[in-house]
Amino acid sequence: MDFAKATNVTPSSNGFDAEIHSGWDIGGNANGGYLMALAARAMSAASRPHPVSVTAHYLSPGRPGPVHISTDIVKTGRTFTTARATMMGPDKPILELLGCFGELANVAGAVLIDAEPPEMPPPEDCVKLEPSPKGFPPPLMANLDMRMHPEDAGGLAGKPTGEPQTRGWIRLPEEQPVDAFALMLFADAFPPTIFNTALPIGWVPTVEMTTQVRGLPEPGWLRCRFSTRFITGGMLEEDGEIWDQSGRLVALSRQLALTPRNPTSG
């Protein structure tokens, strides 16, 4: 299913109606990046065209079906509009968001880039993740074209590398354009970094995620790198960078997640 269709929003009373589509999930729960993209699309429709920095707190799992996204403009400034939003499911809130929106086409070039895009083999030499009837890799992978760096794919095969890092290429299938909202999806689409640690593999619930979009990507493959430095007190961060084909950093992300748990234990 096209990403644009899957994140379509329709104006309604006090916000927007939308639908969590099936096929964007992991074990029945919609991917967190997909949910953020859907809500940010509504916030943007109420404010300015591009997300600059959006924070989402994850309140309950998003299941396929209709949702309502209420939006409130907090402040309209000269450069940015700040907005908040609540994504409501049939019986409880799914996401609460706060973000600012602007026009990224207007931004000037880089002054300093003190980091390099991750070095990776070409996409055809990486590990393509495709949905498995067993549930993992998840159904989401049918809506993405994701290629993991072979050095980081050990965790998926039950052979963790010991390094909580995930690098890979990503794009939307069939040359769909990648907009700033798709970057939010990509920032939470790769397997968790900690699949490469000794922690048990399981659901890694996101508590909070902030994605900064620095620029609109050029068409083509995006290079991503996610890493975790601190797993303390049952919590961990996952920091992400997304680079476009021209070597420009287009997004930075950080999420706070809980260490893996059995999905059935809630």
Added chain:
Amino acid sequence: MDFAKATNVTPSSNGFDAEIHSGWDIGGNANGGYLMALAARAMSAASRPHPVSVTAHYLSPGRPGPVHISTDIVKTGRTFTTARATMMGPDKPILELLGCFGELANVAGAVLIDAEPPEMPPPEDCVKLEPSPKGFPPPLMANLDMRMHPEDAGGLAGKPTGEPQTRGWIRLPEEQPVDAFALMLFADAFPPTIFNTALPIGWVPTVEMTTQVRGLPEPGWLRCRFSTRFITGGMLEEDGEIWDQSGRLVALSRQLALTPRNPTSG
């Protein structure tokens, strides 16, 4: 002035009354970390004792005087309570916040720490920042005990090192206890990393800041490191780590800021 007194909040209709005290400012505008600490104190009083992850969007400068902090509980879960808040000044909103709160005393120890506290000379061999009658270092420094790593102090003397990094020690004066809210102050108290770049020195307005608190610090000096990797399109991030005397990471922060501008140009 004591930090606890400077961040005191009093329940009132639909939230809390508080005061932005003078002496916590840079050029007349209250420090962003101080404002976040004050608002988070109110959010915590309405929810659970410790901030776990708090995001603030900065809408207008905070001037000394009374403010009202309205708080809304978004969700009360088993482990965390999610809340949002608005800090209103006399005529316009100053901060909009979203965060989750819990009980950090309950958290277990570290599973993985893939980083080290910054190496620094002892505090007495570092550069103590004290308020200058010329306005910089700012009045805020009278309410903090801050010692910058000598290698990073070049920018303050008009001799930028070229490396957008700020390391240093920090504590509250007169052995005041450091709670989770003081960590939010500390996460935004050091001179901007980019004072060590070729960019002109000026006001670096924070757009958004997220601080994660991972644990309550042991008494004593805290070690901090702030760094910037990407200055693009007029925006930059500043990533912070705060470590306690026992070598535990107690907070992670990231802010999105605009490149320096002349304070008078707004």
